[in-house]
Amino acid sequence: MSNSASKPIAVVTGASAGIGAVYADRLAARGYDLVLVARRAERLKTLSAKLLRAYGAKVEVIGADLTKEEGLARVEKVLATNPAITLLVNNAGNGTLGSTINTSDENAASTIALNITALTRLTRAALPAFLSRNAGAIINIASVMALHSLPITSLYSGTKGYVVNFSRGLQEELAGTGVRLQLVLPAATATEFYEFAGMPLSAFDPAVVMTAEDMVDAALAGFDQGEAITLPSVHDRALWETYDAARATLFAATQTGEPAPRYQAA
Numbered sequence: 113m114s115n116s117a118s119k120p121i122a123v124v125t126g127a128s129a130g131i132g133a134v135y136a137d138r139l140a141a142r143g144y145d146l147v148l149v150a151r152r153a154e155r156l157k158t159l160s161a162k163l164l165r166a167y168g169a170k171v172e173v174i175g176a177d178l179t180k181e182e183g184l185a186r187v188e189k190v191l192a193t194n195p196a197i198t199l200l201v202n203n204a205g206n207g208t209l210g211s212t213i214n215t216s217d218e219n220a221a222s223t224i225a226l227n228i229t230a231l232t233r234l235t236r237a238a239l240p241a242f243l244s245r246n247a248g249a250i251i252n253i254a255s256v257m258a259l260h261s262l263p264i265t266s267l268y269s270g271t272k273g274y275v276v277n278f279s280r281g282l283q284e285e286l287a288g289t290g291v292r293l294q295l296v297l298p299a300a301t302a303t304e305f306y307e308f309a310g311m312p313l314s315a316f317d318p319a320v321v322m323t324a325e326d327m328v329d330a331a332l333a334g335f336d337q338g339e340a341i342t343l344p345s346v347h348d349r350a351l352w353e354t355y356d357a358a359r360a361t362l363f364a365a366t367q368t369g370e371p372a373p374r375y376q377a378a
């Protein structure tokens with residue numbers, strides 16, 4: 113039995129289901145105590161009892177709606193003030209799959225508040241403490257839909273594109289410090305996500321859907337390998353390198369200060 117008092121603590125948002133619940137399990141198995149956040153506190157309590165039995169992990173449950181000021185502020189305070197926290201997994205996220213005009217105002221606002229605002233505020237709450245100790249890690253869960261937008265994913269892809277750009281800039285800011293940020297881009301994963309999304313998982317070819325366990329285990333393998341960006345389902349890593357090199361080349365080509373000849377009067 114390990115000594116719980118000396119364990120590092122990981123905060124996992126959206127731990128009541130799917131990918132977040134698997135992160136909680138895997139991190140407890142790795143020797144972390146946990147702070148688990150989601151609205152359904154009963155589910156978190158059930159998971160916490162299981163993790164205590166299985167791994168001796170001590171779990172603090174925070175039943176909080178991260179789209180609401182009160183819930184967000186509570187988790188920010190924990191991140192800013194508990195010095196045993198060394199890892200933040202910004203996992204909570206949702207998305208309605210449908211046309212932009214047919215998505216309700218409420219769902220659009222919830223997706224932006226959760227995927228963008230909550231992730232940003234929790235990251236900003238954790239960073240000063242991590243930087244003051246020059247140690248700690250943040251795992252931000254984006255999506256492959258950050259790289260691709262379909263007529264039914266405009267809002268969701270937009271929010272996940274934010275997660276990618278925000279995280280990549282932060283990685284540059286953190287260079288040379290002892291704090292690191294891993295960006296994870298899952299593809300279709302079998303979770304309750306599709307219930308909120310309004311599209312059944314059965315609409316997908318089962319061959320392209322990963323289990324949440326495989327997704328998290330692959331993402332943590334990428335974390336262990338020191339990857340900055342992990343695409344668990346992409347077998348050929350060189351595809352990402354080519355894509356990112358093309359992006360950098362295009363950006364460099366924007367720095368001319370002159371309209372391109374095709375836009376100049378003949």
Ligand SMILES: NC(=O)c1ccc[n+]([C@@H]2O[C@H](COP(=O)([O-])OP(=O)(O)OC[C@H]3O[C@@H](n4cnc5c(N)ncnc54)[C@H](OP(=O)(O)O)[C@@H]3O)[C@@H](O)[C@H]2O)c1
Pocket residue numbers: 125126127128129130131132149150151152153176177178179203204205206207226253254255256297298299300301302303304305306308
């Ligand atoms: N599943 C996929 O195919 C897939 C693919 C790419 C990326 N992702 C990303 O992976 C992450 C996890 O998704 P998942 O597939 O595991 O979905 P999930 O099974 O629906 O789990 C989402 C988690 O977020 C929590 N959550 C939702 N709204 C919340 C709120 N307002 N406040 C606090 N917690 C909230 C949920 O808990 P409560 O309902 O109890 O609050 C739940 O624990 C998301 O960021 C998602 O965008 C998923």
